[in-house]
Amino acid sequence: MRSISVTVNGVPHQLAVEEDRRLLWVLRDDLGLTGTKFGCGVSACGSCTVIVDGKAVHSCVTTMKAVDGKHVTTIEGLANGDHLSPVQQGFVDHLGFQCGYCTPGMIMGGTALLANNPKPTREEIVKGMEGHLCRCGAHAGIIDAIAAASHAPSTGGAK
Amino acid sequence: MKKVNEEMIVPEGWGFVDTVDRRDFLKLTSSGLLVIFALTPPEGMLRPVWNPAGIQRPSPDFNAFVHIGANGRVTVLVGKVELGQGVMTSLPQLAAEELHVSLASVDVVLGDTDLCPFDMGTFGSLSVRTLGPVLRAAAAEARTVLVQMAAEKLGANAADLEVKDGVITLQTDRSKHVTYGELTAGKRIERRIEGKAALEAVANFKIVGTSPPRRDAIDKVTGRAKYAGDIVPPGALHARIVRAPAHGVQLTAVDTKAAEAVPGVRVIRDGEIIAVLHEHRDEADRALRLVKTTFGPAPSTLDERTIFAHLEQSAPEGRAVAEGGNVADGEKSAVQVVEQKYLKGYVAHAPMETHSAVAAVGSDGRVTVWASTQTPFPLQTQVARALKLPTEKVRIITPYVGGGFGGKSASQQAIEAARLAVAAGKPVRVVWDRTEEFFFDTFDPAAVIKIRAGVDSAKKIVSWNYEVIGAGERGSQQFYDVANHRTVVRGGWNANTNGMHPFGIGPWRAPGANANTFAREVHIDMLAQKAGMDPVGFRQLNLTKNARMQRVLQAAADKFGWQPQQLPSKRGFGVALGDDAGTYVATIAQVKVDPATGAVQVVRVVCAQDMGVVVNPDGAMQQLEGCITMGLGYTLAEEVRFKDGVVLDKNFPTYHLPRFSWVPRIEGVLLNSPDLPAQGGGEPAIVTVGAAVANAVYDAIGARVVQLPLTPARVKAAMV
Numbered sequence: 001m002r003s004i005s006v007t008v009n010g011v012p013h014q015l016a017v018e019e020d021r022r023l024l025w026v027l028r029d030d031l032g033l034t035g036t037k038f039g040c041g042v043s044a045c046g047s048c049t050v051i052v053d054g055k056a057v058h059s060c061v062t063t064m065k066a067v068d069g070k071h072v073t074t075i076e077g078l079a080n081g082d083h084l085s086p087v088q089q090g091f092v093d094h095l096g097f098q099c100g101y102c103t104p105g106m107i108m109g110g111t112a113l114l115a116n117n118p119k120p121t122r123e124e125i126v127k128g129m130e131g132h133l134c135r136c137g138a139h140a141g142i143i144d145a146i147a148a149a150s151h152a153p154s155t156g157g158a159k
Numbered sequence: 160m161k162k163v164n165e166e167m168i169v170p171e172g173w174g175f176v177d178t179v180d181r182r183d184f185l186k187l188t189s190s191g192l193l194v195i196f197a198l199t200p201p202e203g204m205l206r207p208v209w210n211p212a213g214i215q216r217p218s219p220d221f222n223a224f225v226h227i228g229a230n231g232r233v234t235v236l237v238g239k240v241e242l243g244q245g246v247m248t249s250l251p252q253l254a255a256e257e258l259h260v261s262l263a264s265v266d267v268v269l270g271d272t273d274l275c276p277f278d279m280g281t282f283g284s285l286s287v288r289t290l291g292p293v294l295r296a297a298a299a300e301a302r303t304v305l306v307q308m309a310a311e312k313l314g315a316n317a318a319d320l321e322v323k324d325g326v327i328t329l330q331t332d333r334s335k336h337v338t339y340g341e342l343t344a345g346k347r348i349e350r351r352i353e354g355k356a357a358l359e360a361v362a363n364f365k366i367v368g369t370s371p372p373r374r375d376a377i378d379k380v381t382g383r384a385k386y387a388g389d390i391v392p393p394g395a396l397h398a399r400i401v402r403a404p405a406h407g408v409q410l411t412a413v414d415t416k417a418a419e420a421v422p423g424v425r426v427i428r429d430g431e432i433i434a435v436l437h438e439h440r441d442e443a444d445r446a447l448r449l450v451k452t453t454f455g456p457a458p459s460t461l462d463e464r465t466i467f468a469h470l471e472q473s474a475p476e477g478r479a480v481a482e483g484g485n486v487a488d489g490e491k492s493a494v495q496v497v498e499q500k501y502l503k504g505y506v507a508h509a510p511m512e513t514h515s516a517v518a519a520v521g522s523d524g525r526v527t528v529w530a531s532t533q534t535p536f537p538l539q540t541q542v543a544r545a546l547k548l549p550t551e552k553v554r555i556i557t558p559y560v561g562g563g564f565g566g567k568s569a570s571q572q573a574i575e576a577a578r579l580a581v582a583a584g585k586p587v588r589v590v591w592d593r594t595e596e597f598f599f600d601t602f603d604p605a606a607v608i609k610i611r612a613g614v615d616s617a618k619k620i621v622s623w624n625y626e627v628i629g630a631g632e633r634g635s636q637q638f639y640d641v642a643n644h645r646t647v648v649r650g651g652w653n654a655n656t657n658g659m660h661p662f663g664i665g666p667w668r669a670p671g672a673n674a675n676t677f678a679r680e681v682h683i684d685m686l687a688q689k690a691g692m693d694p695v696g697f698r699q700l701n702l703t704k705n706a707r708m709q710r711v712l713q714a715a716a717d718k719f720g721w722q723p724q725q726l727p728s729k730r731g732f733g734v735a736l737g738d739d740a741g742t743y744v745a746t747i748a749q750v751k752v753d754p755a756t757g758a759v760q761v762v763r764v765v766c767a768q769d770m771g772v773v774v775n776p777d778g779a780m781q782q783l784e785g786c787i788t789m790g791l792g793y794t795l796a797e798e799v800r801f802k803d804g805v806v807l808d809k810n811f812p813t814y815h816l817p818r819f820s821w822v823p824r825i826e827g828v829l830l831n832s833p834d835l836p837a838q839g840g841g842e843p844a845i846v847t848v849g850a851a852v853a854n855a856v857y858d859a860i861g862a863r864v865v866q867l868p869l870t871p872a873r874v875k876a877a878m879v
Binding site for chain 1: 373382564
């Protein structure tokens with residue numbers, strides 16, 4: 001057990017946790033942030049994607065030790081009150097979801113993608129999102145959503 | 160979670176309720192108008208092919224509640240669940256249309272066994288197709304009752320009144336009006352209706368046929384949407400269950416000492432269930448890895464290659480599901496006869512949300528289970544049986560479900576959570592990991608299909624002899640002009656007869672129809688080629704008695720820009736037709752095949768669909784796109800590997816779902832069919848994907864692949 005300092009969605013936390021515990025389960029079970037989803041547990045589906053210091057990571061394989069002193073943004077941290085981030089708004093406007101389970105991970109992945117490449121081509125979006133699985137087949141809407149967000153004025157996104 | 164107040168059953172909007180029980184429901188509906196509608200359900204609902212708990216229900220059953228409160232808000236209560244298919248939006252559209260109220264004033268409660276009328280389950284593309292008419296009738300009846308009440312109150316003839324946005328106005332004196340809420344305030348009016356109601360004419364539809372924003376959108380993009388695994392009753396523990404490595408093996412020894420030594424861990428044994436419980440999931444996972452087990456040998460030696468001979472050998476006797484003329488006589492006039500066997504492996508459902516459930520025992524002994532399930536009511540019976548409780552002592556609540564595709568018709572995880580909650584005396588969460596999901600999945604069964612058919616000199620199909628083993632009846636019947644035909648079905652997806660399958664099987668999006676449509680439509684292509692015709696023209700020539708299918712095929716051909724050429728044209732174009740859930744589909748795919756590797760890339764898909772009245776065009780189109788995209792999986796890659804009872808595919812690194820780079824340009828066409836009631840939309844388009852792509856591969860490089868999926872190795876092997 002050791003003390004981990006981590007800022008989640010702008011809120012600093014001092015957590016007394018085993019340092020090899022997984023970020024996904026600390027977010028869900030200890031901090032009550034259930035928007036981040038479990039899908040595969042082996043970094044193979046993208047459902048648990050969060051942003052750590054600007055980079056998309058799979059929280060199911062990320063240890064608490066690895067996020068010590070870092071800033072984590074989850075799906076709960078994207079909207080500013082009722083004001084959705086451009087990527088979130090894109091998913092609403094272009095029906096980038098069906099069952100919605102992969103959606104938080106998709107939105108975090110798309111947000112990180114645009115942070116690193118604000119005006120991606122369609123091919124770059126496909127390549128950037130390739131590690132995210134969606135079983136409902138909402139892919140076409142998701143690509144449109146991220147493309148639309150890339151053209152929106154930047155008013156939200158990862159902190 | 161939504162809070163309940165006295166004004167309405169749920170607050171403005173929509174969603175799932177976890178704070179009222181049956182008594183509250185009766186109290187809350189003690190004023191206002193409650194229409195309880197019983198309609199003799201269609202045959203498919205009375206004797207569904209899929210009845211997980213084997214439950215018998217009185218018939219006719221009540222299958223829709225519509226409540227109008229004193230504040231004018233309408234609540235629709237139905238036993239369906241929101242799997243992503245959009246019923247949370249489309250069902251209120253139907254109710255709002257018939258009631259003449261704004262869509263925003265309609266709330267919906269789904270999948271709660273305390274609050275909603277019985278429903279067998281959300282499968283078979285039935286929600287809009289069969290529940291829709293019942294719901295419309297209930298809403299129409301409510302409107303009729305309210306207009307009668309208004310007529311009395313206003314001293315007018317009902318015929319002189321009009322209803323708009325929940326306000327009833329006398330047309331001849333517009334100063335006289337009354338709202339639904341004013342009429343129902345303080346009154347308890349209950350109507351139990353059986354039979355027919357005066358439905359709104361399709362031509363007058365204002366809300367049906369539009370695409371309002373999905374009601375789940377904001378929840379789902381903000382992370383606020385709650386799935387079963389996100390429900391955390393106070394004190395809830397995660398349970399991880401000791402599992403066998405293979406199907407059919409017996410536990411011979413278990414040692415849980417090391418797991419029990421982990422701080423915070425409890426080990427619970429309840430019958431055959433041995434579980435490790437901890438407040439944190441990852442710590443329960445760690446403790447589970449410390450449990451030492453020994454298992455006996457596996458009874459099955461089958462694998463994904465030997466299964467097909469086993470199926471042919473073990474399948475039950477065939478039964479003819481369609482027959483006309485005499486196949487042998489028909490074949491006498493054939494100038495070309497094509498005989499072929501088609502194979503398809505097991506396919507997993509692989510929803511992104513694994514089977515999840517949370518169970519809690521109340522102080523009154525009632526058990527509440529929040530479950531990711533497609534069948535809350537059958538599950539209620541199953542949980543009650545497992546706990547030896549009366550059914551009414553169990554409540555199933557279905558929050559958002561993270562994909563089902565048929566796989567969540569079976570809900571073993573909820574029974575596990577309920578048993579462990581009782582044994583632990585604390586709320587228990589069971590969220591399967593991905594390996595459990597693959598292991599306990601009720602796969603789409605492997606199938607063998609044999610077809611022998613002939614064409615005559617006029618290029619007409621004159622004989623059709625069809626036998627399907629494993630897949631079942633759905634989609635097995637051909638719809639071409641064939642006088643002499645016979646279709647025989649041996650075994651099916653709804654029962655593992657004779658132990659044909661070494662693990663669980665069950666319904667998978669359009670169960671059976673993917674395999675059957677693949678075989679039939681590839682065979683039709685082979686006949687077209689033998690007849691020297693292009694595949695669209697050959698189908699048109701053999702569909703003279705099926706105007707509806709002709710129209711769908713023409714719509715797809717027009718959209719695609721089809722130009723007739725003989726097979727193989729080297730263009731990589733393939734067509735397939737399907738008939739599923741009352742909807743007719745024509746799909747044309749364009750592919751590129753890498754001759755060096757056999758890899759197939761689908762670049763364009765046109766899909767035309769006649770689904771009757773389209774309730775929500777955007778939602779229907781999204782289902783169509785989802786079908787095409789998901790269908791690429793069973794078509795190109797998905798096939799569960801197994802050996803000796805072990806499911807070798809345990810997670811996504813080896814079992815490949817369609818990814819972004821696979822997705823073609825998809826162009827959907829929804830035909831205008833106002834004279835046909837709304838048909839199914841969640842499944843039909845997927846049935847055509849396998850054959851459309853396989854036929855396109857043949858057209859591209861002359862490789863006729865007759866086994867799904869079309870892996871690069873199989874395409875290479877079929878190249879000549």
